[in-house]
Amino acid sequence: MIENTLKVAQKSSYASATRQLSTLKSVCESASAPHDFDFAEFLAELVEQNRRRPACLRAFSEQRLI
DSSP, rough: OOHHHSSEEEEEEEEHHHHHHHHHHHHHHOOOOOOOOOOHHHHHHHHHHTOOOOOHHHHHHHTTTT
């Protein structure tokens, strides 16, 4: 869902993606059972995929995701 949101390069998409990422991070941190999903790894891949979008990375940074 987050990757689909980022297909459109606009500030509103970045804002939506950061909200989704923040929620996902909270869910991952509060999960009591072990899980196969690694948030840090997913975020690193997402940052790499969007490395040429400074506004996107700035939005991630402003929300303290990276």
